[in-house]
Amino acid sequence: MKHLHTGKVRDLYSDRDGELLLVASDRVSVYDVVLPTPVPGKGKILNQLSLWWFEQLADVVPNHVISATDVPAAFAGRAIRCRQVDVIQVECIARGYLAGGGWASYRETGLVSGVQLPPGLVEGDRIPAGPIFTPTSKVAPEVGHDEQITFAEVAELTGPELAAKLRDTTLALYNRASAIAEKRGVILADTKFEFGLDAEGELIVADEVCTPDSSRYWRADEWQPGHALPSMDKQYLRDWSSAVEGWDKTAPGPEIPAEVVAELKRRYVAMYEQLTETPWQE
Structure with a gap:
């Protein structure tokens, strides 16, 4: 497997010709700055909600999704195997x-x-x-x-x-x-x-x-x-x-307090559950 790119939130890998592995991390960024504190489980929430939306919108325009299950075990739940575009x-x-x-x-x-x-x-x-x-x-x-x-x-x-x-x-x-x-x-x-x-x-x-x-x-x-x-x-x-x-919106960003991390995750989970009408499972 070849690592191609690290973005603010996602990492990109290649293991087959014409296909990519798009892996959502728990990193969080604001104003193009990746903050030093991760939000545990955020990558999985983003990935699962995005997959749900891809399915809902599939008849509007094709998407890049090949599989959400044919991915390495280490990335399970937070990766998409997708077409290279x-x-x-x-x-x-x-x-x-x-x-x-x-x-x-x-x-x-x-x-x-x-x-x-x-x-x-x-x-x-x-x-x-x-x-x-x-x-x-x-x-x-x-x-x-x-x-x-x-x-x-x-x-x-x-x-x-x-x-x-x-x-x-x-x-x-x-x-x-x-x-x-x-x-x-x-x-x-x-x-x-x-x-x-x-x-x-x-x-x-x-x-x-x-x-x-x-x-x-x-x-x-x-x-x-x-x-x-x-x-x-x-x-x-x-x-x-x-x-x-004192933060001027440039790197390095501030550490996120535990209560802010918890509240951000609560809001993300709440949106997942309200939109999909499905309980969130860690």
Whole structure:
């Protein structure tokens, strides 16, 4: 087995031609900084929820999953055997609600990734005309940070035909996932997808799908626009880390207190159970 790459959260291995092993770790990152404290069991939660979502969304677009069981025993529960794809260097984000970076951009300019939104919206509002495609650049942490880009800039990077396909597929995935989540009392405010092209040039969704690491989740019964909403995702950790005195959001990051680790895991497990309607098993 050959180790290919260590990401912020996942490790990538190769043991067969044309296939990869994507292994979710218990590492956690904020602001592109991997914090020194792991969250025990987090990798398994991310992996299992992502697999559930891949299955739910399989008829929208093909995915990279080959098997969740044909993996080395050491990686059981937190690895996916997947097809190797040529990754497209764009983070494809769909937003159905105004929050986070989208809210900050709207507040300053009235735009989000070049998309004009109507005036008078408040934090947490549902975007009136429906979800919008708000891509970002895909930048290695050692180089810099992902930045909002416009659809026109995506077209310059990928060509107009593929850009349109990325936009349309991102919104189709979000609409399906959002509808599934709402039936379970959960609002999927925004989420990120990563895509690649397989050997035949077919568009494939890869990496992770709709996990609390890559999505913004709110409980529907707690949705009240006009202020920051209680998060059931990694935003909880971002909020904690932003309040750490003296940390400038660069490496090394602060140690995470045990009670924050426990609360983050509780929220991830709660989302897994509410979305899948299945008890979590360690």
